[in-house]
Amino acid sequence: MAVNFPSIDPAQLHPVAGVTLGWAEAHIRKPNRKDLLVISVDESASVSGVFTLNRFCAAPVTVCREHLANVRAGGKGIRALVINTGNANAGTGEPGMANTRATCDALAKLAGIEPSQVLPFSTGVILEPLPIDRLVAGLPAALANRKADNWYDAAQAIMTTDTLPKAVSRQIDVDGHTITFTGISKGAGMIKPNMATMLGFLAFDANVAQPVLDELVKYVADRSFNCVTIDGDTSTNDSFILIASGQSSLPAITSTDSPAYAALRDAVTEVSQTLSQLIVRDGEGATKFMTIQVEGGKDVAECRQIAYAIGHSPLVKTAFYASDPNLGRILAAIGYAGVTDLDVGKIDLYLDDVLVAKAGGRNPDYQEEDGQRVMKKSEILIRVVLGRGNAEATVWTCDLSHDYVSINADYRS
Amino acid sequence: MAVNFPSIDPAQLHPVAGVTLGWAEAHIRKPNRKDLLVISVDESASVSGVFTLNRFCAAPVTVCREHLANVRAGGKGIRALVINTGNANAGTGEPGMANTRATCDALAKLAGIEPSQVLPFSTGVILEPLPIDRLVAGLPAALANRKADNWYDAAQAIMTTDTLPKAVSRQIDVDGHTITFTGISKGAGMIKPNMATMLGFLAFDANVAQPVLDELVKYVADRSFNCVTIDGDTSTNDSFILIASGQSSLPAITSTDSPAYAALRDAVTEVSQTLSQLIVRDGEGATKFMTIQVEGGKDVAECRQIAYAIGHSPLVKTAFYASDPNLGRILAAIGYAGVTDLDVGKIDLYLDDVLVAKAGGRNPDYQEEDGQRVMKKSEILIRVVLGRGNAEATVWTCDLSHDYVSINADYRS
Structure with a gap:
């Protein structure tokens, strides 16, 4: 798998x-x-x-x-x-x-x-x-x-x-x-x-x-x-x-x-x-490979912090498993990443080439079909543009599937 | 459920x-x-x-x-x-x-x-x-x-x-x-x-x-x-x-x-x-209710930090779902919680009344059957004693099951 x-x-x-x-x-x-x-x-x-x-x-x-x-x-x-x-x-x-x-x-x-x-x-x-x-x-x-x-x-x-x-x-x-x-x-x-x-x-x-x-x-x-x-x-x-x-x-x-x-x-x-x-x-139960790229940060540390918040979110990971463009979950993860002075009104979110959120809100031109098309792929780029500096960081992760639970519920047996 | x-x-x-x-x-x-x-x-x-x-x-x-x-x-x-x-x-x-x-x-x-x-x-x-x-x-x-x-x-x-x-x-x-x-x-x-x-x-x-x-x-x-x-x-x-x-x-x-x-x-x-x-x-897919009590910390903040690291760990949560006393996963979560000066040699870990780890290592008297007995219950107390102060904190959480993945993969549909 x-x-x-x-x-x-x-x-x-x-x-x-x-x-x-x-x-x-x-x-x-x-x-x-x-x-x-x-x-x-x-x-x-x-x-x-x-x-x-x-x-x-x-x-x-x-x-x-x-x-x-x-x-x-x-x-x-x-x-x-x-x-x-x-x-x-x-x-x-x-x-x-x-x-x-x-x-x-x-x-x-x-x-x-x-x-x-x-x-x-x-x-x-x-x-x-x-x-x-x-x-x-x-x-x-x-x-x-x-x-x-x-x-x-x-x-x-x-x-x-x-x-x-x-x-x-x-x-x-x-x-x-x-x-x-x-x-x-x-x-x-x-x-x-x-x-x-x-x-x-x-x-x-x-x-x-x-x-x-x-x-x-x-x-x-x-x-x-x-x-x-x-x-x-x-x-x-x-x-x-x-x-x-x-x-x-x-x-x-x-x-x-x-x-x-x-x-x-x-x-x-x-x-x-x-x-x-x-x-x-080869992540446990992985069905998708996601690259999370956070750009435009004040420093690399905050870009990594946000990239990891997205990469760790079980809600984001299950949505990717389901190919469900429930992309608000990504915004929520950005918001709770712990960058306390983040101005969310400056944030753009891309899924591959699709601009999903613009200046912190839904991109008026965004069509759910476009998000759906990207979500169905097995390799996906999540790109977050913070608009507050020149630093960037990249994290690689996978989705969270039924098999992850099965593997970890059974690992020792 | x-x-x-x-x-x-x-x-x-x-x-x-x-x-x-x-x-x-x-x-x-x-x-x-x-x-x-x-x-x-x-x-x-x-x-x-x-x-x-x-x-x-x-x-x-x-x-x-x-x-x-x-x-x-x-x-x-x-x-x-x-x-x-x-x-x-x-x-x-x-x-x-x-x-x-x-x-x-x-x-x-x-x-x-x-x-x-x-x-x-x-x-x-x-x-x-x-x-x-x-x-x-x-x-x-x-x-x-x-x-x-x-x-x-x-x-x-x-x-x-x-x-x-x-x-x-x-x-x-x-x-x-x-x-x-x-x-x-x-x-x-x-x-x-x-x-x-x-x-x-x-x-x-x-x-x-x-x-x-x-x-x-x-x-x-x-x-x-x-x-x-x-x-x-x-x-x-x-x-x-x-x-x-x-x-x-x-x-x-x-x-x-x-x-x-x-x-x-x-x-x-x-x-x-x-x-x-x-x-x-009523947590999504929950089958167990866990109380995580961290005691003996320097301050409440570090006790909460450790309690949350345990409560968020997908590996800990899937082990509880499986009633598998794979309790080293709890120690791993304590270790990565971010309390940088933690002396793990002072830590005791209890599952209900069962002393699992003592002074940072496996309790020599610990029997897997005892851990198994507690893991099978639907309400479980995870108690961590840090041995470095008098502060304490409690967090309540549930396990991570197949149903969690199903619910969140399907939430919008």
Whole structure:
């Protein structure tokens, strides 16, 4: 039921030099499914990440932050990522932390690295103890089948309620050097600003200095994974990781000023946007993909605030599910978004090219048939023009259907 | 499908001296339904109200604010309320304002009062022109059938997607004088903090000075209509109106210091809580009624913020619909509520009497059967103890079911 989800050919997912991936069926929650993934990176790699702002962040998120801080403080570089599905290891208190550390210890021992060189990730049910014994028992198999061209299997190994594996690959030329970008993502519910049980891992083979990569990951997240919402629930486990494997012949990128940096930045942004949009396209129960573009704001923050109010409104989302141009619900959402000095008399609302509301009221030329025509499409642009400045923001979301309720009423069973 | 909705006996809705109510079938949107209500109050009455904070507030909300401001500035008192359903007259720009003024003018002329003595209310679909001719044509019939014991019919006349009329009546003794309170409310979706297309009208026969009534209405709204949420959508038209008809033999209440004021305040609060809870019990598609109580906060604002994050979470609401004790979703909602310095290691979570999470992690003694037992009930208390202060707040909400999606996907058809 995913919305215009592109067909992904495993053979088109290019290996990224210096990165190998191996999976196992560890029976974390259910038997006979890939639920454990190890990503190994060579010593030449830089790794950076951004994580959920949820105060109830999961144990692995806390440990990732520690281990990345250790690298920034001069410690040894990250050499492995380990991801389990089926259990989020969140709301698990001290035993949860101990289990995450035990995961890193076990992988480090098997791989001959230090525990601080491992980044751990978990996704799945919250508030249940991580079955650490089964996880650790699965690690040798995952390490053993590591391959550079395992990206499609890796995308499968991190799925939870996802109906389709999510992966994207690109190659671009930078100053005569081919740079390869390949990434995977997962997530279908509990998706909202500041990420969700949304995981994204994107590797490329350029050599990027740690401080530059740290800046790049934030820049990119704000334009991709932080712009999607399915149900407004921000997860405890969101993580987006960039790996610059450092194996390309392109000279090292040590500042954000060069044209080469700009080329890499734009490519990483595009790949990340696609990865994050795949999450929305496969949103739980989604039948429509909506782009919400808010323009003419005083600042980006207020544009995002309004875009998210629209994107989170169950009334807006059910109207889109029904293809019912009950568009006053969008105005209501704009009105309660919390921009207290908003002059609604200046607001225009477009649905694709159709001007629905003009200067805060119904456009006299608006015909319900025109709204209906757009609502029936599977990809819809909602454009709000605030008329009070030059800032803008975009959010991607999906509709709210019967299937969303079914999926979330049944998720654990 | 309403949740433990009490049976309402029209004969038990006491008239309030000095208040009469008359309805009409004006065919605002659909034929053969009560959709127009006039409430007349005697000259002795004080009237006050609170309204939606939605920036896209409807034309009648703007006019109500003007007319109440006029009274406070020494203008003539409010003598009539007029309410139409079927059309919210919101997102209608200048023509919407003109239609609201025309409504007040027409009623004032028929009733022999000034337009500024009329408070107008509308509820229904947003962004469509108010059929002012049909509304005005219905006014004589509504005026003609005004009666003091028309409260049940009045409750029917303000329904939109409500499945049941909502009314409550009480009598208490204050200093040897019987005071009668009768109120009606409507609303089933687009319900959230700061009210929703939620209308509440509560009359009582005490004599209360305008400034005291102005203070009372805010006090009560913050403990009743501002504590309910169904879907997190704040409407353009929310209004809660208190009428003190001034016909009781109880001496006039001119300050908030007296025991008589305290008795009235508590009674008005109780009746308003019941009226607002009826809205949740009849929430669109509701199968469960949940009380979310957040305690031990630094201030009431943060307790409300967390209570609303839980109450708005589609994941929490679908889990309750399914009676699935997937309670980590509640922790996730607490974590993303936006209380940035929250120490999750101090948080306890109870479901009724069952301690689910202790000090931020799963309570070792918690058994899933215990959670399951509570989840199967139709009335559930979610209690969160923050452990950082003495403030508390309560919010009432319902679950998110298949029927919610059906109702909102089909509302206009």
